[in-house]
Amino acid sequence: MKLSEILVSRFACGEVYARPLETVRGCDVFIVQTATHNVDKDLMELFIMMDSLKRAFAAKVHVVMPYYGYARQDRVTVPREPISAKLVADLISSAGADHLVTITLHSDQVQGFFDFPVDNLIARKLFVQYFNKKKIKDLTVVSPDAGGVKEAKKFANLIGAELAIIYKSRTAHNVSEVTSVVGDVKGRTCLLYDDMIDTAGSVCNAAEALRKSGANKDIYLAATHAVFSDPAVQRLKKAKFKEIVITDTIPLDKKKIMQNLKVLSVANMLGDVIKNVHESKSVTVVL
Amino acid sequence: MKLSEILVSRFACGEVYARPLETVRGCDVFIVQTATHNVDKDLMELFIMMDSLKRAFAAKVHVVMPYYGYARQDRVTVPREPISAKLVADLISSAGADHLVTITLHSDQVQGFFDFPVDNLIARKLFVQYFNKKKIKDLTVVSPDAGGVKEAKKFANLIGAELAIIYKSRTAHNVSEVTSVVGDVKGRTCLLYDDMIDTAGSVCNAAEALRKSGANKDIYLAATHAVFSDPAVQRLKKAKFKEIVITDTIPLDKKKIMQNLKVLSVANMLGDVIKNVHESKSVTVVL
Amino acid sequence: MKLSEILVSRFACGEVYARPLETVRGCDVFIVQTATHNVDKDLMELFIMMDSLKRAFAAKVHVVMPYYGYARQDRVTVPREPISAKLVADLISSAGADHLVTITLHSDQVQGFFDFPVDNLIARKLFVQYFNKKKIKDLTVVSPDAGGVKEAKKFANLIGAELAIIYKSRTAHNVSEVTSVVGDVKGRTCLLYDDMIDTAGSVCNAAEALRKSGANKDIYLAATHAVFSDPAVQRLKKAKFKEIVITDTIPLDKKKIMQNLKVLSVANMLGDVIKNVHESKSVTVVL
């Protein structure tokens, strides 16, 4: 099935304009728009496309947002903070969405920010297939912080690897933070596994900590969302990973391509989900 | 009264963050945010500031938006177009606004896109005061298109000038569009008066048409919103206006400052309106 | 396809009552109700019919309102005015509509007063077909005020006529308003073209101005909505138009039938639109 054409352009003054070029009356429409470094523009483009579809009498508007922007601002940690991930959910709803398909949300609770159904796909399967083929021996999956342990555990089980955790602590007060490694990594091949790489600070520190703890073989890095904000590329180059495996949930700037970068595509997974959603079949079965 | 501090910053990944630095619990808060060339970023900043204020228990959130972005997309002219001005109204409402103060909306009907009160201030008074001081003789106010005639008429009356109109027509079919001048401008000083200057195409064409019609004295240009998208500055320089009088509803990029540019400030007018809104006094009296 | 029966009656106390006489469960229902001189009764009838349909489990309620009442109150021009056109939109939505089909809205921005899709049909095609058959020579289409110029231009192009504008101005202050004609009408047949005729004051003044400007042949009048409030009929009779061409968007009181009145029917156009909406086909194709 081919993509329906929609005209999206910007006026000289910076305002965006969108118009579907075919009738969408009574159609089940899927808009695919991800968040990039121009997240505010991406969102306004999405909202305006949705408005044009809604007013053109689309039956249902499904938003497919492989990387959900503002996902990390999901709670108030300091008084008077916004909850931007909720705000984005409200704006998406207000602009007329009926359903959201997204990939590996930073926190699962974001699903509850919506009043309509959310399909939160997990890209894990892609990494499992990729690393299973490699048949790496003595492999340990490493979670670079406490928050990702659960997911890292599931992943490690599926590829038959052991698990370790990088843990930042300040064991006594007035002592500076220490990065320690929990689990045995001595002499093992390591695979750092996380949901996203933003400025790459924590994963690069983690790689260093692993080496200090005796992980003297290859270190792989795998993460779903390659945000790659400056100075991510510099740091990653310096950190000398054997391979950096990401997905294409965020389009990669050509300048950010590195020799040891491997991009797995989420396209087939999304395609299957869209097909099953459209045919009202279970989405669980394709994951 | 001093401005309350609010921290607004951007993360490396491009996401904006906002947090009021003082308690706003129970306060009547006014956020001043206008639309610039980065209109999508301006809007998302506004929404996130509003979210932080709403969650910090502000009593009322008044949005002061001197230049309302996307105002020109206010209707469907070709099938399947968005009504972006309505979408922006919906997003502002969804993010938690209780009131909008804006200046010289492109079409008055945009007020009806909101369910809450809108104060649409008209900057006319500032131009009247400025030009009355000049005591220009034989002055004709010129509206550069049919849409702005009503407002131009009011303005001309207040400064004791005559009125002319620039009128684009295709009087017979298959004939290219002609710019004609309605009203006598021969030998008179002209003042082109409009709501906004975007790429400056129509006002520069208008100036040319005036000269062709015998307006061989000074030509002034006055407009509330100086959007100044490329190639506005080039065109304006070439058009040799005696003076270009604008307001500061949109912050002016230093590169766009021209010798013959005069900026009138809306600050006092906004200040008076904010004061009266806060004290529940009539806003009409300050206009 | 025959009309479904719905009982609409009024009690002795003046309250209206409505009840569909057949099951509408799961149906796509179109209610045709226009605004007449009893606009408040028309609206309440519409709302009560919608309530009965919604509670009887109609799948979708499409409101077909050939003439949209209160359309001219679409903005605040004097402080503290209502925006009645928006209020009507809110009440229609609140009573349960999913879609509005209307004809030639007074201002296109009213579409943005709704959160759901609006099909604003333009009756122009009917007038084009009618006047093309007449093969009138030396014809000039005249817009009776500045607001209608854009539409008049499109119409003139389609019937191969020239364009003129009636223009009310007060070129200097303290001088009474003057009606002037822009464009050459001397010795030509004129066709005044507007969206509606209410009390007929401006079109009759326009006819007089045309004659003063040398339009000494026939003058036709064409307008979509024949509101015909008093003293429209008296004025129209006195103005001696060759022909007054209207549509049947508003049912015509028998007392208001004049010899030179020609009524074009919008029934086929509405029928085609309803059919395509129901079958989820493009509505654009039938216009």
Add this chain to the structure above:
Amino acid sequence: MKLSEILVSRFACGEVYARPLETVRGCDVFIVQTATHNVDKDLMELFIMMDSLKRAFAAKVHVVMPYYGYARQDRVTVPREPISAKLVADLISSAGADHLVTITLHSDQVQGFFDFPVDNLIARKLFVQYFNKKKIKDLTVVSPDAGGVKEAKKFANLIGAELAIIYKSRTAHNVSEVTSVVGDVKGRTCLLYDDMIDTAGSVCNAAEALRKSGANKDIYLAATHAVFSDPAVQRLKKAKFKEIVITDTIPLDKKKIMQNLKVLSVANMLGDVIKNVHESKSVTVVL
């Protein structure tokens, strides 16, 4: 305290227009509008006044509707009926009300049709004061149908009268309906007591039934809402009540004034309630 001025007028085309003539910014506004025989016009006037107040930044809009129109259409008795009393509640809410004050609702459940507070005042006190002064001997309060018995009982207790009921029954099938009197009325003065008089059919039948049952002294009639639809006046004149006591919740057409008609005013009661609502005091204390 004097009434604030609001301009309400109708255009030639039948559309209503409203505009408050003073600033209402930040004010607690009470609009008094009752339902009459032109109930649809009354409602649209109310909605448009509310829209003008809301857009003029009134702090709270309290609707004071002494007689609530469409109150009797409060449930579906035959399939596919509207619930017009709920629809009216939705429209009032949609137009911007924050509170409703009304008098003697036809069914108390209508309060639940609103999401905001409703003060349903009972006019009983006025009737008690009026009849207590008369010191009528051997008085029996009569409820003209089963639905009003509870209220009639409370009233009878407060004026020290006995109670009787008019009861329409069809004790066996295929037998025509019989109006019977429950309770002893022989030789007693009777007072028929109801919430409203519409066409007066049932109260006039009731009076006849009372006379047949031996009520050979005066018969009084008392009811809160004097809807008086045709042929109410004819019937009431023929029925020869000693006195017909009503309130002024609905303005009385001069043609409907009868010699034996006594109108009690709800003005003081409403005034006290408005005062207490405005001062956030208990409303219960003034009833």
Add this chain to the structure above:
Amino acid sequence: MKLSEILVSRFACGEVYARPLETVRGCDVFIVQTATHNVDKDLMELFIMMDSLKRAFAAKVHVVMPYYGYARQDRVTVPREPISAKLVADLISSAGADHLVTITLHSDQVQGFFDFPVDNLIARKLFVQYFNKKKIKDLTVVSPDAGGVKEAKKFANLIGAELAIIYKSRTAHNVSEVTSVVGDVKGRTCLLYDDMIDTAGSVCNAAEALRKSGANKDIYLAATHAVFSDPAVQRLKKAKFKEIVITDTIPLDKKKIMQNLKVLSVANMLGDVIKNVHESKSVTVVL
């Protein structure tokens, strides 16, 4: 058609958990949940089931609630009372229902508490079939209070019985309430008919009043909803009804089974309604 499986369980802490065990994507789902003595738990279970269905992308959620809990709190009788029947309607709507099917609502006005369609089925037909088969001679249907007379009249007509009413009155003030019987019951078989039996106080008093009025033959009791709160069973046993006929809208506690209890099932009626709703056929025809 078999029931779809949904897991409903409670955690040790008392919280309920629900999860449909099959895909419901795009399905028209009917949840059957009635109100019992644990009405708050029943409601929360219902809400949580609805949340799971809504998030699993059910097309429509139809709530089938044979006995609607909190139905009697349908108006404010004493200042500051809640309208719990409206609150329950709001909560059901908020949790995601699209439609309600219920049986014999305590007051029909509760339908108006919902914005979506409500099918209020009346169980009368079941009682008619049951009693017609018995061919009881000299039968009088008795309404135990004024509120139920209309329904009792319809029922009596359908089974060819006469009608009587139990009427509680305090004919003069300062006199204790008297239960009197309106209509002749002397020597007749009586059938007390009501919408529900809660603590059974009024029906047992009614039976006693009937006997005192000379009803010396069998007395039957029929009611749709068998709430049977303590001490209903004790009272009913003591009252010696010939037969107590109820329906299964509320599951009956085994301890409450009495020898003279006959339970009619609403299952077929509900099944037919669900079938017709699903197939968008008229529901009226199956009643």
Add this chain to the structure above:
Amino acid sequence: MKLSEILVSRFACGEVYARPLETVRGCDVFIVQTATHNVDKDLMELFIMMDSLKRAFAAKVHVVMPYYGYARQDRVTVPREPISAKLVADLISSAGADHLVTITLHSDQVQGFFDFPVDNLIARKLFVQYFNKKKIKDLTVVSPDAGGVKEAKKFANLIGAELAIIYKSRTAHNVSEVTSVVGDVKGRTCLLYDDMIDTAGSVCNAAEALRKSGANKDIYLAATHAVFSDPAVQRLKKAKFKEIVITDTIPLDKKKIMQNLKVLSVANMLGDVIKNVHESKSVTVVL
């Protein structure tokens, strides 16, 4: 300030009833209702109290819910699960709340489930004061699972203790889960610190793991919410904690009082917050 009286009772049929006994018109009302083992009843009581307050014209309704029920169901972990914590948020909003005050939410993201402000108080200060007074030497704060580490670290810093973590892992696949202790606990006094104790399984296992790891001195247990579901008390008795320190966010069943149980009161903290909210002062300052 004394508590305002509100009548809360249950009918024989299990339905709850609530009515404020004083006028609340225009008042800022705080309802304190926590979740207990009868969480469904607690919630319905809360909703019905809110409905009565809203209809009695309370200015603002602040819900003070020390322990937020259903907080752990905050995301979909298995397809088709409900997000009950969001549902509860929706129901609270639907019933009319304007603000929520709660203590130590299970996950901070629940704040984003609300559209209005949420004050999520942290009980940490109470524990700090209590343990600082004890001046325990060689103290290690232990987080019983990975999720609570951040909070445990803050707490440890404030009381000058070291930090350890209990960590459940399955380091290789097909190996049963192992509870390991991260950080040195040998010979130290331990303080297990968590947000809630439900069935006490994990804290008792943690205590055992600590002992196995050489923690041969006292083990304290501290947690904000004492849910204490069966078999919590049995397990806690067996686990021989030196002291179990909880707060009174959930009323403690007398049967669950243990000798080594210490209850800290949140009353003062809540009182201060309520006072500051009511006076529109910062809430941050009292924490």
